[in-house]
Each structure stands twice: as C-alpha cells, then as structure tokens.
Amino acid sequence: xxxxxxxxxxxxxxxxxxxxxxxxxxxxxxxxxxxxxxxxxxxxxxxxxxxxxxxxxxxxxxxxxxxxxxxxxxxxxxxxxxxxxxxxxxxxxxx
Numbered sequence: 001x002x003x004x005x006x007x008x009x010x011x012x013x014x015x016x017x018x019x020x021x022x023x024x025x026x027x028x029x030x031x032x033x034x035x036x037x038x039x040x041x042x043x044x045x046x047x048x049x050x051x052x053x054x055x056x057x058x059x060x061x062x063x064x065x066x067x068x069x070x071x072x073x074x075x076x077x078x079x080x081x082x083x084x085x086x087x088x089x090x091x092x093x094x095x
Contacts, residue, residue: 005040024067025081031064032082 016023035057042053068078 003044005037005044021071021073024071024073025078027067028064028073028078029082029085031060034060 016026038053038057038060042050045053067073068075
C-alpha cells in the first residue's frame with residue numbers, strides 16, 4: 001500500500017501586488033515548495049504518472065526562471081527570501 005503524503009495546513013499570507021519584485025520572489029518560493037511536493041509524490045507513483053510529474057516540474061522551473069529573469073533576481077537573493085519565508089512560517093500544527 002502506498003504511503004499517504006504528508007499534508008500541511010494552509011498558511012494565511014499577506015496580499016502581494018502582482019507584477020512586483022516581491023510577487024516574483026513569492027513565485028520563486030512557491031515553485032520551490034511545489035517542486036519539493038512533486039518529488040515526494042513522485043516516489044509513490046509509477047510509469048506514465050512519473051513522466052507527467054516530470055513535465056509539470058519542467059513547467060514550474062520555467063516559470064521560476066522567467067520570474068527571476070524579469071526582475072533580475074539573483075540566486076542569492078531568492079535563497080535568502082526563501083529562508084526568510086521558512087523562518088517566519090509557524091511550526092506544523094501551530095496556528
């Protein structure tokens with residue numbers, strides 16, 4: 001029997017204006033989270049489903065790279081933003 005993926009409670013995040021550098025950083029951070037989730041899901045599927053998940057991962061990476069290029073965001077800046085988001089996130093189960 002396949003292992004059930006770990007689910008997390010939704011986070012309430014502040015609104016971010018679209019088309020801004022901050023929204024691009026949020027997009028990059030969200031893509032990172034989605035890719036991590038896809039890697040976990042990929043462990044529990046076979047065959048054609050893995051290929052489809054790989055296709056989704058490629059699309060997500062393109063989205064992140066486009067956001068990064070549009071606002072000239074460096075890798076270091078993106079990683080610092082992601083670390084800050086993770087630090088500000090409450091522990092699992094906390095609200």
